Amino acid sequence: xxxxxxxxxxxxxxxxCANFDSGLNIITGETGAGxxxxxxAIDLVFSNRVSKEVIKTGEEKAYIEIVLGNTSVxxxxxxxxxxxxxxxxxxxxxxxxxxxxxxxxxxGTLVNQELLKNLRTLFVDIHSQxxxxxxxxxxxxxxLLDSYAKDSYGNALDDYKQKFLEYEKTLxxxxxxxxxxxxxxxxxxxxxxxxxxxxxxxxxxxxxxEDLSKELxxxxxxxxxxxxxxxxYWAINGDExxxxxxxxxxRANLSKACEFDSNLERNYSSIVDIMENLKELGSDLRDYSxxxxxxxxxxxxxxxxxxxxxxxxxxxxxxLESVLNNLSEFTNQLSAIxxxxxxxxxxxxxxxxxxxxxxxISKNISDxxxxxxxxxxxxIQDKLAELELxxxxxxxxVEDKDLSFNGIDNVEFYISTNVSEDxxxxxxxxxxxxxxxxxxxxxxxxxxxxxxxxxxxDEIDTGISGHASQKVADEILELSKSHQxxxxxxxxxxxxxxxxxxYVRKSQTDKTKVEVYVLxxxxxxxxxxxLAGGEINSQSIExxxxxxx
Numbered sequence: 001x002x003x004x005x006x007x008x009x010x011x012x013x014x015x016x017c018a019n020f021d022s023g024l025n026i027i028t029g030e031t032g033a034g035x036x037x038x039x040x041a042i043d044l045v046f047s048n049r050v051s052k053e054v055i056k057t058g059e060e061k062a063y064i065e066i067v068l069g070n071t072s073v074x075x076x077x078x079x080x081x082x083x084x085x086x087x088x089x090x091x092x093x094x095x096x097x098x099x100x101x102x103x104x105x106x107x108g109t110l111v112n113q114e115l116l117k118n119l120r121t122l123f124v125d126i127h128s129q130x131x132x133x134x135x136x137x138x139x140x141x142x143x144l145l146d147s148y149a150k151d152s153y154g155n156a157l158d159d160y161k162q163k164f165l166e167y168e169k170t171l172x173x174x175x176x177x178x179x180x181x182x183x184x185x186x187x188x189x190x191x192x193x194x195x196x197x198x199x200x201x202x203x204x205x206x207x208x209x210e211d212l213s214k215e216l217x218x219x220x221x222x223x224x225x226x227x228x229x230x231x232x233y234w235a236i237n238g239d240e241x242x243x244x245x246x247x248x249x250x251r252a253n254l255s256k257a258c259e260f261d262s263n264l265e266r267n268y269s270s271i272v273d274i275m276e277n278l279k280e281l282g283s284d285l286r287d288y289s290x291x292x293x294x295x296x297x298x299x300x301x302x303x304x305x306x307x308x309x310x311x312x313x314x315x316x317x318x319x320l321e322s323v324l325n326n327l328s329e330f331t332n333q334l335s336a337i338x339x340x341x342x343x344x345x346x347x348x349x350x351x352x353x354x355x356x357x358x359x360x361i362s363k364n365i366s367d368x369x370x371x372x373x374x375x376x377x378x379x380i381q382d383k384l385a386e387l388e389l390x391x392x393x394x395x396x397x398v399e400d401k402d403l404s405f406n407g408i409d410n411v412e413f414y415i416s417t418n419v420s421e422d423x424x425x426x427x428x429x430x431x432x433x434x435x436x437x438x439x440x441x442x443x444x445x446x447x448x449x450x451x452x453x454x455x456x457x458d459e460i461d462t463g464i465s466g467h468a469s470q471k472v473a474d475e476i477l478e479l480s481k482s483h484q485x486x487x488x489x490x491x492x493x494x495x496x497x498x499x500x501x502x503y504v505r506k507s508q509t510d511k512t513k514v515e516v517y518v519l520x521x522x523x524x525x526x527x528x529x530x531l532a533g534g535e536i537n538s539q540s541i542e543x544x545x546x547x548x549x
Contacts, residue, residue, distance in 0.1 A: 022484050031490075040346070127439040174347040377395045389434065
């Protein structure tokens with residue numbers, strides 16, 4: 001759900017913070033007061049089309065921020081893959097618009113538009129006279145139908161989808177195998193040459209070149225190392241003026257001193273330890289110096305070996321790990337070519353078997369889809385009649401298509417709102433004041449299975465009054481029990497159902513300014529009275545009170 005909306009320097013708004021609640025959030029205000037600015041801002045924060053015209057006159061940039069509450073959708077993997085901090089049950093989405101750029105962020109991290117688009121489909125559904133999402137798009141219709149009927153064939157559909165992924169893999173394997181049968185003799189010979197060239201090198205490990213380079217550096221500096229380590233040994237154990245000789249005198253002196261002060265025994269022990277360590281160090285340096293030979297033959301062998309390995313690295317990937325990986329890949333390719341005929345026959349049989357299983361499962365799912373489509377068509381059509389669209393006809397069509405991830409069905413919603421018109425695709429027909437009621441009807445039927453938590457209706461009451469308003473109000477109230485609903489309305493009957501009532505006011509002095517207030521008590525009664533009668537008087541006040549009673 002949308003918990004908070006913040007705006008700064010946005011169109012006519014200097015600064016605004018609106019905190020929405022769960023349930024029914026109603027927005028009212030005079031015509032032209034700027035009510036739709038709030039909903040447009042919510043829409044804009046997810047949009048990739050942003051005009052610099054939204055920046056308030058005289059300001060350098062506009063800022064929009066919404067805070068989403070999330071307790072049902074696991075986004076941890078999505079956030080981890082995109083380097084976004086996980087804030088637990090909150091998601092902060094912001095957009096900064098300047099004259100030259102637009103920057104979008106999720107939890108403070110810059111993101112691309114595709115990510116915002118994905119979040120919108122998960123959390124917010126907007127319906128207005130000008131635009132609507134999700135329900136109008138045919139690509140979502142099959143998911144809506146399947147969601148409604150998940151208790152009936154949901155498990156079978158999950159099983160089908162898993163098998164379809166396996167079927168697709170077999171199809172790719174078969175395509176690869178068929179491509180391999182077309183390999184020319186020269187391609188096969190070239191593969192064999194590459195394999196032979198790498199195998200002949202008998203690479204010991206992926207770090208062989210690094211190990212040899214270290215050994216080469218030692219051999220190339222053997223004389224210097226012999227002199228340096230020999231000199232270090234004589235400095236420690238030489239006949240005269242050596243470190244060992246000096247330490248021996250210190251040890252003797254400390255030994256006598258300990259006879260007079262036992263507190264010096266710790267220092268004496270330290271000298272003894274140092275001399276033991278020096279003795280061991282000297283022995284190691286002597287052995288190293290004596291055993292270090294200027295092995296010209298080994299040096300030449302290493303240089304030749306590194307030349308061979310460098311040549312392979314240049315040809316096959318830049319390092320020995322890539323060379324070895326290429327060897328494995330070349331070997332697999334050659335094996336696939338050698339066994340291609342046998343593989344093709346096996347894969348063709350496997351593919352046919354998998355396809356038959358998929359067709360059987362999808363046929364069963366298709367039969368159930370068609371049954372549920374008939375039931376839902378009647379339910380939605382009845383709901384449309386309740387919402388004062390008595391002549392509306394609604395039909396969920398399930399038509400055959402080739403095997404796909406969702407089965408063998410193409411699902412699309414069709415509607416006619418006039419008795420003289422034939423049924424046409426929902427996306428092409430519903431418009432104007434009808435669209436919100438059509439969406440409300442569909443939303444009401446699918447409410448228990450709909451995963452989108454926040455539904456926004458802009459001007460849902462266009463073209464209705466009286467009995468229709470009451471029906472719409474009742475339907476919205478019922479829907480708000482399972483969803484967060486945000487509605488702009490001019491109807492007092494609808495507004496009276498609010499769990500939270502926002503009032504938008506526009507004032508004009510030397511500047512035009514839009515402000516938003518939360519109405520309670522007498523202020524709410526006055527707002528409802530103004531909606532009912534156009535002005536506040538005793539009759540409209542009494543009517544407003546009756547709506548709230």
